[in-house]
Amino acid sequence: xxxxxxxxxxxxxxxxxxxxxxxxxxxxxxxxxxxxxxxxxxxxxxxxxxxxxxxxxxxxxxxxxxxxxxxxxxxxxxxxxxxxxxxxxxxxxxxxxxxxxxxxxxxxxxxxxxx
Amino acid sequence: xxxxxxxxxxxxxxxxxxxxxxxxxxxxxxxxxxxxxxxxxxxxxxxxxxxxxxxxxxxxxxxxxxxxxxxxxxxxxxxxxxxxxxxxxxxxxxxxxxxxxxxxxxxxxxxx
Numbered sequence: 001x002x003x004x005x006x007x008x009x010x011x012x013x014x015x016x017x018x019x020x021x022x023x024x025x026x027x028x029x030x031x032x033x034x035x036x037x038x039x040x041x042x043x044x045x046x047x048x049x050x051x052x053x054x055x056x057x058x059x060x061x062x063x064x065x066x067x068x069x070x071x072x073x074x075x076x077x078x079x080x081x082x083x084x085x086x087x088x089x090x091x092x093x094x095x096x097x098x099x100x101x102x103x104x105x106x107x108x109x110x111x112x113x114x115x
Numbered sequence: 116x117x118x119x120x121x122x123x124x125x126x127x128x129x130x131x132x133x134x135x136x137x138x139x140x141x142x143x144x145x146x147x148x149x150x151x152x153x154x155x156x157x158x159x160x161x162x163x164x165x166x167x168x169x170x171x172x173x174x175x176x177x178x179x180x181x182x183x184x185x186x187x188x189x190x191x192x193x194x195x196x197x198x199x200x201x202x203x204x205x206x207x208x209x210x211x212x213x214x215x216x217x218x219x220x221x222x223x224x225x226x227x
Contacts, residue, residue: 004158031213040124042204042219043159050213058214090158094213103149104215106158 003027004107006091012113019078021110023091031094032074033104034058034066036087043090049074050096081114088112118142119207121218128225134192136221138205141186145207149215150179150190153202162203163190195225 007022025032033048035058045058047066055066063085067075074093078085088111092104120139128134138148146167151159165172165179165188172179178191192199205218 009156033214035217040219042121043206043217045214045216048214056214092158096213103161103164106151106160108156108158 004091004093004105006089006107006110008110009108010111010113012115013078013081014115015081015083017078017081017114019081019112019114021076021078021089021091021112023074023076023093023107024072025074025091025093025105026072027093027095027105028071029093029105030071030096031104032068033092033094034064034074034076035090035092036060037090037109038087046076083114086112086114117219118145119205119216119218121203121205121221123221124219125222125224128195128223130197130225130227131194134190134195134199134223134225136190136192136203136205136223138188138190138218139186140188140207142207142209142216143186144209145216147208148179148181148188149206149208150177151204151206151217152199153204153220159204192223195223197225197227199223200225 003026034046035043049068065077091107094104095102149164150162153159181188202220206215
């Protein structure tokens with residue numbers, strides 16, 4: 001079974017802090033993703049990566065950056081946290097498929113509160 | 116611009132009856148559709164998918180129907196069970212990238 005592990009389930013930080021969210025997958029997947037989930041808005045893609053040191057902006061990248069130094073690890077960075085970044089953050093990974101019929105596998109999420 | 120829409124935020128169904136969850140999309144370039152199920156405090160888990168070249172895919176109690184002309188898909192759960200109570204997300208994929216576009220979710224409650 002694919003295991004996607006997010007380093008923290010709950011995190012509380014202060015406005016202006018630099019925040020790191022870590023994600024590790026154990027199935028040698030090429031693709032990794034960061035989403036945020038907010039009530040009434042569903043899952044929105046922040047950034048994704050299809051290879052080590054490669055990254056692509058998703059739909060809402062503003063205020064975030066990412067790092068992928070190793071294939072199994074994908075980090076989301078909030079450069080200067082703001083209250084509107086309070087949310088549930090979800091990491092996912094998937095294999096590369098011609099038509100991407102390879103489903104994404106998700107971690108259990110990090111609930112981040114910015115005070 | 117919501118390209119994938121789930122217009123019903125919630126649905127309540129009696130145990131043993133059919134649950135029908137709906138999803139509409141606007142982008143005709145989507146080539147694959149997936150349904151995910153999410154319990155509270157857990158990440159979404161993949162449920163079932165369908166290619167745009169098919170109109171039906173079945174897996175046990177779960178069937179997904181795709182109507183390309185109407186840009187509509189639906190998930191049928193028969194019979195519904197209390198353990199099916201969760202939030203269901205519809206997602207769509209285009210072939211040019213590995214990213215998915217998700218709907219806003221429908222909360223299904225299966226009552227006894």
